[in-house]
Amino acid sequence: MxxxxxxxxxxxxxxxxxxxxxxxxxxxxxxxxxxxxxxxxxxxxxxxxxxxxxxxxxxxxxxxxxxxxxTITLEQYRRYETQSFLNRLYNGKAKNFITALVNDDELNQKDIAELREWFKHEKGEQ
Known part of the structure; x- marks a missing residue:
C-alpha cells in the first residue's frame, strides 16, 4: 500500500x-x-x-x-494503521504486542481463552 x-x-x-x-x-x-x-x-x-x-x-x-x-476503504486504512502501529512500537510483530498486553495484565484468562479458540477456528481446527 x-x-x-x-x-x-x-x-x-x-x-x-x-x-x-x-x-x-x-x-x-x-x-x-x-x-x-x-x-x-x-x-x-x-x-x-x-x-x-x-x-x-x-x-x-x-x-x-x-x-x-x-482513495482507500476503511478496512484498508485499518490494516495500514495496524501495521504502522506494530512497526513503530513492536518491531512489526503482533506477538510482541500481545506479550505487552499480557505482561501489563490487559488480557485476563477469559480473553486468552477466547483468543485461543479464535486461533483454532481460524486454522480450521474446530
Missing part, C-alpha cells in the same frame, strides 16, 4: 463520514453532518485539502461543485 500521512482526530472523523457514505461527497454534505461543530466552509475545505495532500481523498469538479472521494 502506498504511504499515507497520519490522520488527526478531526481528519479521522471526516474520513469516517466519507467511508460511511461510500460515494463522493461535497463540502455542503459534510458540513450538514458536522452541524453540531459549527464549522465554516473554509474550515471543512482546509480539512479536505489536508486529506488530499495525505493521500486519503481525490477531488473532482462537476460544474462549480467539488466532489471528494476516498
Amino acid at each position: 502506498k504511504y499515507l500521512g497520519r490522520l488527526s482526530e478531526t481528519e479521522l472523523e471526516v474520513m469516517e463520514v466519507i467511508w460511511q457514505k461510500q460515494e463522493a461527497v461535497t463540502v455542503t454534505t459534510l458540513l450538514s453532518k458536522f452541524a453540531d461543530k459549527d464549522w465554516k466552509t473554509s474550515t471543512m475545505s482546509t480539512i479536505l485539502k489536508r486529506l488530499i495532500e495525505k493521500g486519503f481523498l481525490t477531488k473532482s469538479m462537476e460544474g462549480k461543485v467539488n466532489y471528494y472521494e476516498a
Whole structure:
C-alpha cells in the first residue's frame, strides 16, 4: 500500500463520514453532518485539502461543485494503521504486542481463552 500521512482526530472523523457514505461527497454534505461543530466552509475545505495532500481523498469538479472521494476503504486504512502501529512500537510483530498486553495484565484468562479458540477456528481446527 502506498504511504499515507497520519490522520488527526478531526481528519479521522471526516474520513469516517466519507467511508460511511461510500460515494463522493461535497463540502455542503459534510458540513450538514458536522452541524453540531459549527464549522465554516473554509474550515471543512482546509480539512479536505489536508486529506488530499495525505493521500486519503481525490477531488473532482462537476460544474462549480467539488466532489471528494476516498482513495482507500476503511478496512484498508485499518490494516495500514495496524501495521504502522506494530512497526513503530513492536518491531512489526503482533506477538510482541500481545506479550505487552499480557505482561501489563490487559488480557485476563477469559480473553486468552477466547483468543485461543479464535486461533483454532481460524486454522480450521474446530
